Amino acid sequence: xxxxxxxxxxxxxxxxxxxxxxxxxxxxxxxxxxxxxxxxxxxxxxxxxxxxxxxxx
Ligand SMILES: [Zn+2]
Numbered sequence: 698x699x700x701x702x703x704x705x706x707x708x709x710x711x712x713x714x715x716x717x718x719x720x721x722x723x724x725x726x727x728x729x730x731x732x733x734x735x736x737x738x739x740x741x742x743x744x745x746x747x748x749x750x751x752x753x754x
Contacts, residue, residue, distance in 0.1 A: 698714055698715065698716050698717060699714065699715045699717055700712065700713065700714045700715075701713045701714075725746060728741075
Protein backbone atom coordinates (compact mmCIF):
# COMPACT_ATOMS: atom_id res chain seq x y z
CA UNK A 698 0.00 0.00 0.00
CA UNK A 699 1.17 3.51 -0.71
CA UNK A 700 0.05 6.45 1.38
CA UNK A 701 0.37 10.19 0.83
CA UNK A 702 -0.35 12.71 3.56
CA UNK A 703 -1.00 16.22 2.30
CA UNK A 704 -1.27 19.38 4.38
CA UNK A 705 -4.19 21.47 3.20
CA UNK A 706 -4.42 25.27 3.33
CA UNK A 707 -6.88 25.21 6.25
CA UNK A 708 -4.44 23.12 8.36
CA UNK A 709 -6.42 19.95 7.74
CA UNK A 710 -4.65 16.96 6.28
CA UNK A 711 -5.70 14.74 3.42
CA UNK A 712 -4.67 11.10 3.51
CA UNK A 713 -4.67 9.18 0.25
CA UNK A 714 -3.99 5.46 0.12
CA UNK A 715 -3.54 3.14 -2.83
CA UNK A 716 -3.33 -0.63 -2.79
CA UNK A 717 -0.47 -1.63 -5.09
CA UNK A 718 -0.43 -5.39 -4.48
CA UNK A 719 -2.77 -7.99 -2.97
CA UNK A 720 -1.71 -11.37 -1.61
CA UNK A 721 -3.94 -14.31 -0.75
CA UNK A 722 -3.55 -15.54 2.83
CA UNK A 723 -4.94 -18.72 4.27
CA UNK A 724 -7.76 -18.05 6.74
CA UNK A 725 -6.70 -17.80 10.39
CA UNK A 726 -9.08 -20.08 12.36
CA UNK A 727 -8.62 -17.94 15.48
CA UNK A 728 -10.39 -15.10 13.64
CA UNK A 729 -13.36 -17.18 12.48
CA UNK A 730 -16.84 -16.05 13.52
CA UNK A 731 -17.58 -19.71 14.31
CA UNK A 732 -15.11 -19.85 17.25
CA UNK A 733 -16.38 -19.76 20.83
CA UNK A 734 -15.12 -16.56 22.44
CA UNK A 735 -14.67 -14.90 25.78
CA UNK A 736 -15.31 -11.16 26.20
CA UNK A 737 -11.54 -10.47 26.41
CA UNK A 738 -9.97 -8.40 23.68
CA UNK A 739 -6.78 -9.39 21.91
CA UNK A 740 -4.54 -7.24 19.72
CA UNK A 741 -3.29 -8.77 16.47
CA UNK A 742 -1.13 -7.03 13.85
CA UNK A 743 -3.08 -6.95 10.59
CA UNK A 744 0.13 -7.27 8.56
CA UNK A 745 2.10 -10.07 10.22
CA UNK A 746 -0.55 -11.60 12.54
CA UNK A 747 1.62 -11.30 15.66
CA UNK A 748 -0.54 -11.41 18.78
CA UNK A 749 0.15 -9.01 21.66
CA UNK A 750 0.49 -11.23 24.73
CA UNK A 751 1.38 -8.61 27.35
CA UNK A 752 1.69 -4.82 27.63
CA UNK A 753 5.44 -4.82 26.94
CA UNK A 754 5.49 -6.85 23.70
ZN1 LIG B 1 3.15 -6.89 12.53
